[in-house]
Amino acid sequence: MSTISTDTHQHAGQHDADHGHHHPPAGFKRWFYTTNHKDIGTLYLLFALTMFFIGGLMAMVIRAELFQPGLQLVQPDFFNQMTTVHGLIMVFGAVMPAFTGLANWLIPMMIGAPDMALPRMNNWSFWILPFAFAILLMSLFMEGGGPGFGWTFYAPLSTKYSGDSTALFVFSVHIMGISSIMGAINVIVTIFNLRAPGMTWMKMPLFVWTWLITAFLLIAVMPVLAGTVTMVLTDKYFGTSFFDAAGGGDPVLFQHIFWFFGHPEVYIMILPAFGIVSSIVPTFARKPLFGYASMVYATSSIALLSFLVWAHHMFTTGMPVFAELFFMYCTMLIAVPTGVKVFNWVATMWRGALTFEVPMMFAIAFIVLFTIGGFSGLMLAITPADFQYHDTYFVVAHFHYVLVTGAIFSIIAAAYYWLPKWTGHMYDETLGQWHFWCSLISVNLLFFPMHFVGLAGMPRRIPDYALQFADFNALISIGGFAFGLSQLLFLWVVVKCINGGKPATNQVWEGAEGLEWQLTSPPPYHSFTTPPDVK
Amino acid sequence: MQAPDHLPLLRKLVIITVLMFGFGFALVPLYDVFCDLTGLNGKTSTMAATADRAITDQQRTITIEFLARPDPKMPWRFEPEVRQIKVHPGEIKVVHYAAENPTSALMVAQAVPSVSPGQAALYFNKMECFCFQRQTLKAGEKLMMPLQFYVDPALPAQFSTITLSYTMYDVTQHSPAATGAAVYQTGK
Numbered sequence: 001m002s003t004i005s006t007d008t009h010q011h012a013g014q015h016d017a018d019h020g021h022h023h024p025p026a027g028f029k030r031w032f033y034t035t036n037h038k039d040i041g042t043l044y045l046l047f048a049l050t051m052f053f054i055g056g057l058m059a060m061v062i063r064a065e066l067f068q069p070g071l072q073l074v075q076p077d078f079f080n081q082m083t084t085v086h087g088l089i090m091v092f093g094a095v096m097p098a099f100t101g102l103a104n105w106l107i108p109m110m111i112g113a114p115d116m117a118l119p120r121m122n123n124w125s126f127w128i129l130p131f132a133f134a135i136l137l138m139s140l141f142m143e144g145g146g147p148g149f150g151w152t153f154y155a156p157l158s159t160k161y162s163g164d165s166t167a168l169f170v171f172s173v174h175i176m177g178i179s180s181i182m183g184a185i186n187v188i189v190t191i192f193n194l195r196a197p198g199m200t201w202m203k204m205p206l207f208v209w210t211w212l213i214t215a216f217l218l219i220a221v222m223p224v225l226a227g228t229v230t231m232v233l234t235d236k237y238f239g240t241s242f243f244d245a246a247g248g249g250d251p252v253l254f255q256h257i258f259w260f261f262g263h264p265e266v267y268i269m270i271l272p273a274f275g276i277v278s279s280i281v282p283t284f285a286r287k288p289l290f291g292y293a294s295m296v297y298a299t300s301s302i303a304l305l306s307f308l309v310w311a312h313h314m315f316t317t318g319m320p321v322f323a324e325l326f327f328m329y330c331t332m333l334i335a336v337p338t339g340v341k342v343f344n345w346v347a348t349m350w351r352g353a354l355t356f357e358v359p360m361m362f363a364i365a366f367i368v369l370f371t372i373g374g375f376s377g378l379m380l381a382i383t384p385a386d387f388q389y390h391d392t393y394f395v396v397a398h399f400h401y402v403l404v405t406g407a408i409f410s411i412i413a414a415a416y417y418w419l420p421k422w423t424g425h426m427y428d429e430t431l432g433q434w435h436f437w438c439s440l441i442s443v444n445l446l447f448f449p450m451h452f453v454g455l456a457g458m459p460r461r462i463p464d465y466a467l468q469f470a471d472f473n474a475l476i477s478i479g480g481f482a483f484g485l486s487q488l489l490f491l492w493v494v495v496k497c498i499n500g501g502k503p504a505t506n507q508v509w510e511g512a513e514g515l516e517w518q519l520t521s522p523p524p525y526h527s528f529t530t531p532p533d534v535k
Numbered sequence: 536m537q538a539p540d541h542l543p544l545l546r547k548l549v550i551i552t553v554l555m556f557g558f559g560f561a562l563v564p565l566y567d568v569f570c571d572l573t574g575l576n577g578k579t580s581t582m583a584a585t586a587d588r589a590i591t592d593q594q595r596t597i598t599i600e601f602l603a604r605p606d607p608k609m610p611w612r613f614e615p616e617v618r619q620i621k622v623h624p625g626e627i628k629v630v631h632y633a634a635e636n637p638t639s640a641l642m643v644a645q646a647v648p649s650v651s652p653g654q655a656a657l658y659f660n661k662m663e664c665f666c667f668q669r670q671t672l673k674a675g676e677k678l679m680m681p682l683q684f685y686v687d688p689a690l691p692a693q694f695s696t697i698t699l700s701y702t703m704y705d706v707t708q709h710s711p712a713a714t715g716a717a718v719y720q721t722g723k
Binding site (some may be wrong): 116181185188189192193194218220221222223224225226227228230239242245246248250253256257260261318321422437 | 539541544545548549550552553555556557558559560561564566570572578607608645647649652653654702704705706709
């Protein structure tokens with residue numbers, strides 16, 4: 001894409017900065033007061049990993065209950081709370097903070113900036129997150145339990161038939177939203193104002209591009225989510241009637257507003273993944289990315305189209321046929337730019353000198369499995385068919401393919417890819433391969449049979465099921481436990497890599513290109529204090 | 536390098552954020568307008584219709600089904616006098632709904648209509664309806680409530696049955712008329 005020159009004088013400058021008066025204070029204060037993009041990136045990533053395991057534990061409770069038909073372990077009410085909080089934590093606590101962490105670590109290094117543009121706000125946007133999730137998790141222990149109305153908190157379930165934990169739920173979502181908005185503003189300002197001289201728009205790495213577009217999606221729709229939860233709050237506690245038919249409101253309106261946020265939100269969780277895969281595949285194919293410009297345009301068009309498809313979540317609410325067809329065709333249109341992306345990744349690998357280190361394995365698995373998720377998405381987009389699939393395990397299978405084998409696999413791939421750069425040590429390749437194969441097999445055992453039980457009519461979000469689904473559900477649960485345990489391997493690899501290992505070279509990977517690979521491994525605490533010259 | 540001034544861009548982004556927060560709320564009236572135009576949500580007009588366009592179309596017969604239910608938390612008895620009638624488009628009909636307050640307290644209620652299929656709501660015109668006002672019933676009081684309506688002859692041909700469903704909600708808490716104990720009841 002671009003050649004980069006950094007002269008020796010500049011390296012000396014960084015060296016001085018590293019050993020000068022810029023040393024961070026030690027201990028808790030370092031992390032609590034830090035405005036350094038690398039520290040904040042690390043905090044985000046560790047937070048996301050913690051939340052991934054907490055949300056994962058809830059998934060284990062769900063799968064344990066569904067291992068057999070009938071009610072064994074938990075009460076239906078608690079089961080509902082588990083599905084709700086599992087969804088909220090994985091979406092807002094694991095996937096989104098992990099991407100923000102990657103953005104913090106990588107964007108300044110990739111565009112040759114010394115730090116994020118608004119470092120103090122960066123500190124705030126991270127440190128309010130633990131409070132948001134503490135509030136959400138504590139609500140599980142209050143009388144009447146936590147939120148149990150699904151992560152989509154449809155009215156009137158969340159306004160009329162919910163417990164008092166709803167207020168805590170609303171406040172925690174407010175805080176999460178503020179955090180994401182601040183993070184997004186920071187990313188936009190950094191990319192607009194702090195690119196190194198010569199880093200033109202069409203030279204930016206795709207991870208930076210996809211994050212820029214994601215950040216615009218975030219500031220466009222997170223405020224709408226904040227508005228939605230505010231309306232739920234006032235409907236429940238302050239006598240307004242946004243969603244209450246008795247006062248002239250309309251519960252279906254809730255779904256329109258929610259999914260106006262919700263559909264761009266699902267692209268917020270996948271566009272950075274596209275950027276990650278577009279970084280990894282060229283490195284291990286030792287070829288430049290095929291169709292760089294078309295990747296940028298495809299990402300932009302996916303983002304724009306995401307505002308025109310929300311009602312495909314609501315085909316069964318009784319819309320006029322014209323509207324159903326409109327949303328069906330718009331949804332199917334998204335398959336075109338997505339297909340361009342998949343084509344470009346495959347074309348990048350075509351006749352490349354491929355090697356299959358762990359990041360590449362996860363990236364390839366991403367391409368294949370995300371495409372499966374995309375295809376089931378196309379099936380769901382077919383309006384008449386959706387009446388059959390709606391609210392079944394087919395939907396659960398679809399969004400777990402795009403979110404687990406899509407977003408989460410890309411985050412894991414990114415962690416393996418950049419861990420040597422971050423820590424200065426290579427991770428344990430053997431353990432990493434074990435982690436990959438265990439994850440790959442178990443995740444498919446976990447989610448693939450969900451397609452079948454879904455097509456056969458098993459409803460989602462129900463703690464019990466008809467007897468004919470018993471065998472498949474036992475298999476799914478075994479896959480679930482195996483996938484959960486496999487992630488402990490990942491934890492082991494990460495801890496081991498942080499603590500030591502074979503020293504990593506600056507470039508780390510033979511085919512890696514980009515500014516971050518010009519820095520030492522690990523990079524100095526303050527990097528690119530003088531901007532590099534990008535040619 | 537001179538540190539760039541982030542403030543102008545920051546200001547723009549904050550304005551976008553605030554505007555989008557407002558847009559979320561603007562969707563509420565926008566949705567109502569959109570539904571009024573398209574009949575998307577099966578809501579009928581809250582205004583009394585006039586019959587000046589009512590030219591009876593004797594060729595067509597439309598079945599009108601009447602449903603009524605009190606909200607689950609509402610103790611009133613509430614049901615239609617007839618379950619179903621057949622009308623010609625343009626023909627003006629009056630039906631009655633019975634309401635009874637079996638409690639020992641004065642209560643105020645609001646009936647909210649919904650028409651299915653939703654698009655037919657645009658053609659279902661009410662000239663007089665108990666749902667236009669709140670209904671106040673004293674303890675144990677019974678009331679026959681009229682509904683006068685006609686179906687617009689422009690009703691598209693694919694509709695042969697229209698279901699009109701009312702849900703009766705308790706709005707005593709929100710009703711200023713019922714806050715005083717000695718309120719004189721002015722119901723019909």
